Amino acid sequence: MSDDxxxxxRGLRLQAMACRGLGSPLNGDLLERAADDWLAGGPVRALLEPWAGLDLKGQFDxxxxxxxxGAWHELALSGEDEAVSRAYDRLDVGMIWxxxxxxxxxxxxxxxxxxxxxxxxxxxxxxICLVGGFLEIAEATRLPLRCFEIAASAGLxxxxDRYRYRLGEATWGDPGASVSMDTDWTGPAPPVGATVEVVERAACDRRPTNLKDPNERRRLMAYIWADQTExxxxARAAIEVALSNGVEVESADAVAWTGERVTLRPGTTTVLYHSVFWQYMPPESQAALEQLIGEIGAAASADAPFAWLRMEPPGSVPRMDVSLRLWPGGEERVLAEVHPHGAHVHWAGA
Structure with a gap:
């Protein structure tokens, strides 16, 4: 066997371990079987051949x-292969494989x-990882928010601000919201008493998901692990919220879109945010976006603040942080260490 x-x-087996650690033993077992199938010259080999030459970092990137x-789960959700759909309905790893x-x-x-x-x-x-950041921004600036999300996928x-949250002993959001969530929250509560008013929201993605298209909705659902029914x-409830509120995501490059759309407006706080996106950008795009964000921040004032909120891994460290820069000033603050799927939040706050 060659190194590549x-x-x-190794990538399949490490992702299997990660799936188990993130609460999906089903996908952990399936990926172990996929690795064995490759070695045995089975049908996995033909599907993964385009990526066979990548090193371990490339496998994960x-x-x-x-x-x-995701491809297997999408077929199950489609109902176009009865055996696959029935096996996934039963969540039986042997049947699925x-x-x-x-x-x-x-x-x-x-x-x-x-x-x-x-x-x-x-x-x-x-x-639930990001909401504390929005509350910190609202509390610090006392102004209505204009929210711009990049790499937003379907815009869920x-x-x-339309969801309900339990943040340890604290709660925030509409008690009647159709989407509610909690987490294993440690640390103090964020400023849940802050006045939050979102007066504008927009989003972009290089390849956005059109929620009005049932095939694209199914693709989105396919990436959620089948044994994580909650x-x-x-996600299904959030899709209904997005559809009922006319949420749309523009098809655009993050750097170009930020330069065109994210402008400051007196009397409001402009917020640019993203989650688990940075690692997928080429280094030159990362540098261009960071420079652009710094330029927007340099133009901010007390009457037109600018915030950069993100949930991303800090460099090569194997964890996920929620970080905030708020201009004027632009000081970098790590607000929390969080689970990639929001299962826990260790909140430090501002």
């Missing part, structure tokens, strides 16, 4: 393993086409 193929196998399990082994031959072109698109999970529970986290139910 061993990196593919392009989310090869997540593309594969047997069914997808057959499907990887009979639906090979469908799977290959699905896997050309990078995963877009649009995890709704990331809003654009409706963050996540699936929450």
């Amino acid at each position: 193929v061993s990196d593919l196998i 392009t989310a090869v393993a997540l593309r594969l399990i 047997s069914a997808v082994q057959t499907a990887m031959v009979s639906h090979r072109d469908r799977f290959a086409a699905f896997m050309t698109h990078e995963p877009q999970t649009n995890e709704v529970r990331r809003s 986290n654009l409706s963050w 996540r699936l139910a929450r």
Whole structure:
């Protein structure tokens, strides 16, 4: 076995461990079987061949393993293969593996086409990680918010203020909201008494999900792990909120869109935010966006503040942080360490 193929196998096995650690033993087991199938020359080999030459970092940066399990789940959700759908309904790993082994031959072109698109999970529970940041911004500036999300996928986290949250002993949001969420919250509560008024919201993505299209909705749901039924139910509810409020995501490059759309307005606080996006940008785009953000921040004033809120891993450190820069001033603050899917939040605050 060549080194590059061993990196593919290591990537599958490491993602299997990550799935188990993030509460999806089903996908952990399926990915272990996929690694064994590659080594045995099974149908996984043909599907993953386009990524076989990538090193381990490349395997994770392009989310090869997540593309594969997403493709299987999408077929199950479609109902177009009875054996696959029935196996997923039962969440039986043996049944699923047997069914997808057959499907990887009979639906090979469908799977290959699905896997050309990078995963877009649009995890709704990331809003419980970000909401404390929005509350900190509102409390600090005492102004209405204009919210701009980049790499927004379907825009489910654009409706963050329309959800209900339990933040440890504190709560925030509409008690009658159709989407409610809690988390394992440690640390103090954010300023839940802050006045929050969102007067403008907009979003972009390089390849946005059109929620009005049932095929695209299914693609979005496919990336949510099948044995995490609470996540699936929450995403379905959030999709209904987005549709009922006319949420739309513009198709655009993040750097170009930020330069065109994110402008300061007196009497409001402009907020640019994103979650689990930065690692997918090429270094030159990261540098261009960071420079642009700094330029917008330099023009901010007390009457027209600017905030950069994000949930991203800090460099190569294996964790996820919520960080905030607020101008004038622009001091960098790490508000929280959080779970990638919002299962826990360790809040430090401002």
